[in-house]
Structure formats: C-alpha cells, structure tokens
Amino acid sequence: MKAFILDADHQDNRVRLFLRGEKECIIAEASIEPYFYLVREHGLTHSQVEKCAGVTRVEEVEKEELGRKRKYFRVFVKEPALVPQVSEAFENVADHRENDVSFVYRYLIDNNLYAGRMYDFDVVAGRVKAAKPLENATPDLRMLSFDIETYAPRGRMPDAKKDPAIIIGMKNGKTHVMSWKEDKLRNEKEMLQEFVKSVKHYDPDVIVGYNSSNFDIPYLLKRAQANKVKLLLGRDATEPLLRKGMRSGADINGRVHLDAYDGVEFLTIIGALRLPKNDLDSIYFELRGKHKVPIDKSRIGEMWDAGGKQLDLLRRYNEEDTIAAYEIGREILPLYLELSKIIGLPLYSVSRMSASQMVEWMMVREAFLRGEVTPKRPDRHAVSARMANPIKGAFVKLPEEGLHERIAVCDFRSMYPSIIISHNLGPDTLDCSCCSKPFVAPEVGHKFCTNRKALMPHVLEKLIDERLAVKKEMKNHKPGSEAYRSLHFRQWALKIIANASYGYLGFARARWYSREAAESTTALGRKYIHETMDKAEKAGFKVLYGDTDALFLKLENKSVEDSKKFVDKINSELPGRMELEFQGYYPRGLFVTKREGGAAKKKYALIREDGTIEIKGFEFVRRDWANVAKEAQEQVITAVLREGDTKKAVDAAKKFIELVRKRKLGVEDVKIYTQLVRKPSAYEQQAPHVKAAKRLLEAGYDVSAGDVLEYVVIEGEGSISDRSIPVQLLGDKRYDPEYYINNQVLPAVMKILKELGISEEELRGKGKQQDLKNWFE
DNA sequence: GCGAGCAGCGTACCT
DNA sequence: ACAGGTACGCTGCTCGCG
Numbered sequence: 001m002k003a004f005i006l007d008a009d010h011q012d013n014r015v016r017l018f019l020r021g022e023k024e025c026i027i028a029e030a031s032i033e034p035y036f037y038l039v040r041e042h043g044l045t046h047s048q049v050e051k052c053a054g055v056t057r058v059e060e061v062e063k064e065e066l067g068r069k070r071k072y073f074r075v076f077v078k079e080p081a082l083v084p085q086v087s088e089a090f091e092n093v094a095d096h097r098e099n100d101v102s103f104v105y106r107y108l109i110d111n112n113l114y115a116g117r118m119y120d121f122d123v124v125a126g127r128v129k130a131a132k133p134l135e136n137a138t139p140d141l142r143m144l145s146f147d148i149e150t151y152a153p154r155g156r157m158p159d160a161k162k163d164p165a166i167i168i169g170m171k172n173g174k175t176h177v178m179s180w181k182e183d184k185l186r187n188e189k190e191m192l193q194e195f196v197k198s199v200k201h202y203d204p205d206v207i208v209g210y211n212s213s214n215f216d217i218p219y220l221l222k223r224a225q226a227n228k229v230k231l232l233l234g235r236d237a238t239e240p241l242l243r244k245g246m247r248s249g250a251d252i253n254g255r256v257h258l259d260a261y262d263g264v265e266f267l268t269i270i271g272a273l274r275l276p277k278n279d280l281d282s283i284y285f286e287l288r289g290k291h292k293v294p295i296d297k298s299r300i301g302e303m304w305d306a307g308g309k310q311l312d313l314l315r316r317y318n319e320e321d322t323i324a325a326y327e328i329g330r331e332i333l334p335l336y337l338e339l340s341k342i343i344g345l346p347l348y349s350v351s352r353m354s355a356s357q358m359v360e361w362m363m364v365r366e367a368f369l370r371g372e373v374t375p376k377r378p379d380r381h382a383v384s385a386r387m388a389n390p391i392k393g394a395f396v397k398l399p400e401e402g403l404h405e406r407i408a409v410c411d412f413r414s415m416y417p418s419i420i421i422s423h424n425l426g427p428d429t430l431d432c433s434c435c436s437k438p439f440v441a442p443e444v445g446h447k448f449c450t451n452r453k454a455l456m457p458h459v460l461e462k463l464i465d466e467r468l469a470v471k472k473e474m475k476n477h478k479p480g481s482e483a484y485r486s487l488h489f490r491q492w493a494l495k496i497i498a499n500a501s502y503g504y505l506g507f508a509r510a511r512w513y514s515r516e517a518a519e520s521t522t523a524l525g526r527k528y529i530h531e532t533m534d535k536a537e538k539a540g541f542k543v544l545y546g547d548t549d550a551l552f553l554k555l556e557n558k559s560v561e562d563s564k565k566f567v568d569k570i571n572s573e574l575p576g577r578m579e580l581e582f583q584g585y586y587p588r589g590l591f592v593t594k595r596e597g598g599a600a601k602k603k604y605a606l607i608r609e610d611g612t613i614e615i616k617g618f619e620f621v622r623r624d625w626a627n628v629a630k631e632a633q634e635q636v637i638t639a640v641l642r643e644g645d646t647k648k649a650v651d652a653a654k655k656f657i658e659l660v661r662k663r664k665l666g667v668e669d670v671k672i673y674t675q676l677v678r679k680p681s682a683y684e685q686q687a688p689h690v691k692a693a694k695r696l697l698e699a700g701y702d703v704s705a706g707d708v709l710e711y712v713v714i715e716g717e718g719s720i721s722d723r724s725i726p727v728q729l730l731g732d733k734r735y736d737p738e739y740y741i742n743n744q745v746l747p748a749v750m751k752i753l754k755e756l757g758i759s760e761e762e763l764r765g766k767g768k769q770q771d772l773k774n775w776f777e
Numbered sequence: 778g779c780g781a782g783c784a785g786c787g788t789a790c791c792t
Numbered sequence: 793a794c795a796g797g798t799a800c801g802c803t804g805c806t807c808g809c810g
Contacts, residue, residue: 548792617789683786
C-alpha cells in the first residue's frame with residue numbers, strides 16, 4: 001500500500017500506525033522491543049540489571065556519546081511503560097540514557113521510518129512487514145476547521161460545567177455554521193451529535209482550531225459529558241485525550257489536531273510573522289485587510305437570547321473565526337508537513353514542538369543512525385549554571401548617522417550554520433584525542449577535531465545540501481503551481497531548522513549544548529565580519545554599518561558592479577561553505593542619532609530603486625507605539641527617502657500634530673499595544689501596561705501572563721500609568737493630546753527630522769523658542 | 778518639600 | 793523553553809537646594 005504515516009500511538013507493545021493512502025486511511029500495527037541504556041559504572045553488573053523486575057534481557061554494548069566511547073547495558077523491558085520505571089529503579093546506581101524517547105518515536109527512529117514521507121507498506125494481516133521508501137508526493141490532506149461560541153450571562157466568563165455551547169462553525173471547502181436555535185437542531189445535545197456526525201462523515205485528516213487545545217476541545221468534552229453523549233472525533237471512534245503538563249494538548253486519534261494558535265506563535269518566534277497581537281481579529285485583518293464584525297464578547301449571551309439580527313451577527317462572527325482558522329491552517333499545514341518529513345516524527349507531534357525540539361529530535365535520529373547514544377537532558381542545576389554564564393555574541397558596528405546615498409548591502413548566507421559546518425564545531429569534536437593539528441577557534445582558543453565529522457555539522461550539511469537541491473528544483477516549476485508551492489514549503493522548513501541550530505548549541509536545556517562550540521561560532525562570526533569590513537575599506541568602499549552577518553557599503557565613487565566584484569573576491573578567499581552574498585542596492589538610506597547622542601544601531605531605513613522602503617527598528621515597526629506616531633514617522637521617512645523633500649516631511653509631521661491637537665483621532669489611532677509577560681502582581685514597577693492590566697482585573701476581566709494589552713493615555717492628573725486606560729474600559733474618556741504630541745508623534749518624527757537639521761521650533765512654523773505648551777492654547 | 782537627574786525595569790526590536 | 797546586542801520610555805529613587 002502506497003501511504004504515509006499520518007499519526008501513530010501505541011497500546012502496550014503494539015505501535016498503531018494510521019497509514020494515509022491515496023484516499024483511505026487504514027490502521028496497521030507494528031512492534032518493537034522497548035529498551036533504554038544504563039551506563040556501566042560503579043560496579044553495576046549484568047546480572048543485577050537482568051534480575052530487575054520487568055527486564056527481559058540485557059546486552060553489553062560499547063557506543064559513542066559526545067565523541068567518546070563508553071560502555072553501556074542496553075536494557076530491554078517487557079513494555080514501554082516500564083522504561084521510565086526500570087530506569088528510575090537504577091537511579092542511584094547508574095546513569096540512564098534514552099529512557100525519555102517515547103515508544104512511537106523509538107519505533108520510527110530505529111526502523112528508519114520518517115512519518116510524513118511516502119512508503120510502499122507491505123501490510124499482512126494488519127501488521128507492517130516492510131516499508132519501501134517512495135519518491136511520491138504526499139496526497140492532499142482533508143482539512144476541517146472549526147470554532148465554537150459559548151453562552152455566558154453578562155459579566156462573567158463561560159463555565160463549561162453549566163453554560164452550553166451555542167454555535168459550532170466548520171469549514172472544509174465551504175463554511176457551515178450551526179446553532180441549536182436554528183438548523184433543525186432542538187438543543188445543544190443535538191448540535192454536539194451533529195458535529196460528531198459531520199466529522200465522521202467528512203473524515204478529515206486534519207482538524208484545525210484556534211486555541212482549541214485550551215478552549216474549544218476541553219469545552220466541548222465537558223459539554224458532551226453534561227449532555228451524556230460522547231465526543232467521538234477520533235478515527236477509531238474515541239474522544240479527544242486532553243494532555244496536561246507544561247504544554248496542554250488535545251490528541252485526536254488518527255487525525256492531526258492542529259491548533260492554529262501554536263502555528264501563529266511558532267511563526268512569530270522564528271520571525272516569519274509579526275502581528276500587534278496573536279488573536280483571530282489581528283490575523284483576519286492580516287489575511288483579508290478588514291476587521292471582523294465588532295462584537296462585545298461579554299454580550300454573547302445577550303445576543304443569543306435576543307435572537308434575530310443579533311444572532312445573525314453572532315453567527316457571522318463565528319463564521320469569520322472559522323474562516324480565519326481555516327486560512328491559517330492552509331498556510332501552516334504544508335509547513336508542518338514538510339517539517340514532519342524532515343524530522344520524521346508525526347505531524348501532530350511536530351506541530352507542538354519548539355524550534356529547538358525540532359533540532360534536537362533530528363539530532364537524536366541522526367545519532368542513532370551513526371550508532372551513537374543520545375546524551376541525557378541537563379538537570380535543573382546544570383541548566384541554571386549554563387544560564388548564569390552567557391556566551392559573547394555578535395559584533396555590531398556603530399553606523400554613521402544621517403542621510404546616505406548609494407548603498408550596497410551584503411550578507412553572509414546562513415552565517416552560523418556555515419561556520420558550524422566549515423569548522424566542524426560541536427561538543428563531540430571538542431578536544432578530541434585523535435588530532436595532532438586540531439582547528440583552533442580564534443579569540444576563545446577551543447580546539448576541534450579535523451578528522452571525524454561532528455553530529456551537528458553532519459545534520460546541517462544534510463539540511464543545507466537538501467535545501468540547495470530544492471531551490472534548484474524550484475526553477476523547473478512555475479511559481480504558483482502546486483509543485484512549486486510544496487517545494488517552497490520544503491525549502492522553508494529546511495531553513496527554519498538550519499537557522500535554529502546555532503541557538504540550540506547555546507540553549508541551556510539542550511542535550512547537545514556546547515558552550516565551547518557556541519562561543520567559537522560567534523567568535524568566528526566576528527572574525528569574518530571584521531575581516532570583510534577591513535577588506536571593503538581597503539577596496540575603496542566606506543563601511544557604513546554592519547550587524548552580525550550583514551554589511552552596508554557606501555559606494556562613494558564606485559559602481560554597483562564594483563561591489564558585486566568585491567563580493568566575488570571575498571568568496572574566493574573564504575573557506576568551506578562560507579559565502580558572502582550581494583543582497584541589494586539602495587540609492588538612499590537613513591541612520592539616526594540616539595536620544596543621548598551618538599548614532600543608533602539596529603535602526604535604519606533604506607529605499608530601493610523601485611521606490612519601496614525598508615524600515616528596521618524604528619518606532620514604525622514597534623507595536624508599543626500608537627498608530628498616529630507610526631504613521632507620522634512613516635510619512636516623514638517616505639518624504640525624505642523617496643523625494644528628498646524636507647518641506648514635505650515637515651508638513652506631514654505638522655499635519656499629524658494638528659490631528660492630535662484637534663482631537664480628530666479615534667481609538668485605533670491612539671491605542672498602544674504592550675505585552676504583559678508576567679501576571680500583574682509580579683511587577684515591581686507600576687508601568688503603564690501594568691496599571692492597565694490591574695484596571696482590567698478590577699473590572700472583572702481575565703488577565704494573564706502573555707496577554708497583549710491595548711490601552712489609551714487619557715487626559716487628567718497624575719503619571720502616565722495613572723492615566724493608562726484599557727480600551728475595554730475607555731467609555732467616553734478622552735485621549736490626552738499633550739501626551740500624544742509630546743511623547744508619541746514628536747519623538748517619532750523628530751528622530752528623523754533632526755538628521756535634516758530641523759529643530760522642534762521649526763516644526764512649529766516659527767523660528768523662535770517657544771514652550772511646547774503653546775500647542776494647547 | 779520639591780524638582781532635576783539618573784539607574785534600573787521592562788519591552789520589543791535586529792541579526 | 794533559541795542566542796546575544798541594542799534602544800528607549802517610564803517609574804521611582806537620590807540628591808541638592810532651601
């Protein structure tokens with residue numbers, strides 16, 4: 001059967017595989033002997049281990065771990081559940097290894113099977129006998145998104161014990177919203193049954209929700225219980241299984257429960273997405289350019305009771321959430337599928353992993369393939385010791401403030417991965433005993449083996465080679481075609497994992513953490529960027545700025561061609577896989593002065609020849625600035641870069657100040673977003689967002705760490721914090737024009753205008769010194 | 778008792 | 793729960809003056 005492993009779990013010693021073929025999904029079983037390792041030390045004997053209850057047999061093996069040979073007992077046990085138990089029993093006698101590799105992962109890794117990839121499975125009597133890898137593309141997955149609305153009386157959050165679910169929306173191709181006031185459904189119970197029936201009928205491979213692990217699925221489970229029905233969403237007609245722990249989850253057997261919220265967080269962390277906040281409305285706006293129907297969540301109960309137009313509006317609201325979840329699913333499912341194919345673990349598991357976990361599981365698999373033992377996770381003390389001792393990072397050159405012309409930007413392609421590969425860096429090649437001439441890292445002096453390839457460089461090389469091949473293959477396909485799209489997601493997935501590798505080396509909780517390898521990586525990075533800057537100056541360019549792996553060259557009297565030739569010259573002198581890339585030419589660019597003087601790093605604006613503008617670091621790109629300040633700054637930057645028009649820039653700034661002063665702005669223009677990273681009581685300073693959070697709490701809202709707050713500074717007495725009111729509680733309170741001029745618009749625009757020699761006074765139109773208060777006559 | 782000056786907290790950005 | 797480098801608003805303390 002031509003199929004791929006969509007999902008897998010186990011019952012006792014039997015691994016259960018959900019094999020997704022062209023159309024059908026069948027269940028097949030397989031098995032493997034569960035095992036783990038004990039390090040042979042402290043006089044522990046073979047027979048001692050063998051005698052332990054649950055142990056079936058013991059092998060004496062010699063294997064490599066972190067570049068060193070060691071002796072282990074490979075301990076086989078009766079069933080998977082005994083792996084943690086038996087290893088625990090030896091805790092005070094011998095160190096264990098790989099006792100935390102789950103049974104399904106063990107099966108996939110040890111059999112060299114990659115979930116997500118196509119195989120020709122030989123299934124006899126429901127058991128997998130063999131699997132032959134195929135080149136075929138994965139068949140299209142059936143995806144269903146869903147979203148629920150729940151009833152609650154005004155003034156409190158819904159309580160799953162007593163408040164019913166009232167609406168369920170679903171979308172596969174088309175959208176279907178049902179509620180039990182309409183749609184021939186008489187009550188909540190019938191709606192729940194209808195939902196289960198729809199899922200069974202459509203038989204999706206993937207069920208997408210938004211925050212469904214924490215809300216929709218737990219809620220529906222409780223409601224099903226209250227109505228004495230079962231929420232049988234699994235392919236084996238089972239209910240979702242809620243997972244507790246550090247990260248809650250909801251497993252649906254045989255399907256992939258994709259929580260789009262996880263996906264959005266993941267994209268945000270890797271820098272592929274930036275939204276003011278990660279809620280469905282922000283996403284809806286990002287995807288469709290318009291906001292969802294505005295409804296007050298605390299009034300959902302009333303709207304339900306009112307029926308008619310109110311209920312229609314509520315259904316519309318639900319429909320938009322369902323659509324948004326579906327659209328996010330369409331974007332992240334192909335990405336997760338490619339990640340799953342690369343890592344080889346089931347799609348559902350991968351969708352719940354952080355980038356570092358993805359790197360780590362790739363390493364675990366590759367270590368197995370190389371016959372190596374996986375190091376154990378560091379304990380709490382090791383983690384805090386690692387964190388207490390941070391690693392020196394990248395070099396950032398002080399730029400030259402002001403307006404500059406004719407800039408070429410170059411950067412090192414995948415700098416850190418290239419360094420790790422080119423110099424064979426890793427904990428397993430550090431201080432080897434086999435090399436008479438090891439590589440010695442500059443500045444830090446760590447020595448690395450030059451004979452045997454380390455695990456991380458080995459993994460990275462595979463990732464990067466594969467990515468180059470995929471990029472090449474993409475040229476054979478039309479952009480927009482299905483094949484192109486899938487290749488795009490593949491190269492993106494490969495890039496994500498490669499880019500996370502350096503961070504992983506320096507990640508305190510990593511099994512393959514290596515302070516030495518990580519600090520050698522950054523030391524080499526600093527060496528390469530410094531050397532390249534020196535060479536650029538010698539070649540007659542002016543190095544305007546540089547950060548980590550990027551450098552900005554001012555062409556002066558040289559041509560763009562010259563800068564490209566310079567890049568070629570550098571590449572001819574670089575070792576291994578190191579490569580400098582010409583990134584682009586910019587006719588104009590702007591750097592500014594810090595408030596306390598001196599040029600600011602990590603803040604600049606560039607314009608391309610086609611007139612498009614790139615803004616980095618400025619208030620314009622920060623969510624914790626009001627829109628009015630951001631828009632004013634954008635217009636000023638645009639006037640300066642596109643037209644070189646100082647007057648236009650000044651006029652734009654004045655226009656915004658006037659708007660503020662005349663109170664022409666709405667909440668959207670003046671609200672400020674700030675994330676609350678802890679619970680409100682945990683702050684020592686009463687910052688504006690902390691005060692806003694406390695006000696929300698007082699008013700009976702739920703506020704928790706991680707929430708992004710929206711607040712407005714209103715007029716009145718007291719500090720800014722005293723006057724920071726969350727938008728939910730704004731009522732008819734008015735924004736403070738003085739604050740928005742002096743603390744928002746002016747700093748944002750003056751930062752730019754100051755570089756053109758314009759003073760705050762000139763902004764006011766008169767050349768004289770005047771008190772800012774004059775704006776408020 | 779009061780304002781100026783400043784350190785440190787806190788957030789979000791860049792590579 | 794991926795790294796370090798950086799800017800900068802705001803609070804709340806210290807200090808000098810009277």
